[in-house]
Amino acid sequence: MNPETLSALGEPNRFRIVELLRTGPRSVNDIRGRLGLRQSQVSQHLTVLKAVGLVEAEPHAQQRLYKLRAQPVKQLHKWIDRYRCIWEERFEQMDELVEEMTRKEKSDAAGRK
Structure with a gap:
C-alpha cells in the first residue's frame, strides 16, 4: 500500500x-x-x-x-486486514483488563460493606 x-x-x-x-x-x-x-x-x-x-x-x-479500480481497492483491503488482527487482539486484551478491573471494584466494594 x-x-x-x-x-x-x-x-x-x-x-x-x-x-x-x-x-x-x-x-x-x-x-x-x-x-x-x-x-x-x-x-x-x-x-x-x-x-x-x-x-x-x-x-x-x-x-x-x-x-x-478494483485492484487498488483490493490492495487497500488486504493492507487493512493485516492490521485488523492486531487491533482485534488488542481490543480483546482491553476487554479482559476492563473485566478484571470491574471484578476487583466489585470485590473491593463487597469487602467494605
Missing part, C-alpha cells in the same frame, strides 16, 4: 467520492450534485484519485464516467 493512496483518502471529500463510486460509475456532474461541491472541486479531487490509481475515467457520450 503506498502512502499516497492513504493521503488521498485522508481528505474527507475524496473519501466521500470513493464512497459514492462504490455504488457504480458516475459523472462529475452527478458527483457534484450528490455531494454539494463545485464542479472544479470534484474535478480536482478526481484528478488526485486518478493519479494514485483509485479511479479511472471512461468516455460515455459527451461525458466521462468515473469508477473505482
Whole structure:
C-alpha cells in the first residue's frame, strides 16, 4: 500500500467520492450534485484519485464516467486486514483488563460493606 493512496483518502471529500463510486460509475456532474461541491472541486479531487490509481475515467457520450479500480481497492483491503488482527487482539486484551478491573471494584466494594 503506498502512502499516497492513504493521503488521498485522508481528505474527507475524496473519501466521500470513493464512497459514492462504490455504488457504480458516475459523472462529475452527478458527483457534484450528490455531494454539494463545485464542479472544479470534484474535478480536482478526481484528478488526485486518478493519479494514485483509485479511479479511472471512461468516455460515455459527451461525458466521462468515473469508477473505482478494483485492484487498488483490493490492495487497500488486504493492507487493512493485516492490521485488523492486531487491533482485534488488542481490543480483546482491553476487554479482559476492563473485566478484571470491574471484578476487583466489585470485590473491593463487597469487602467494605
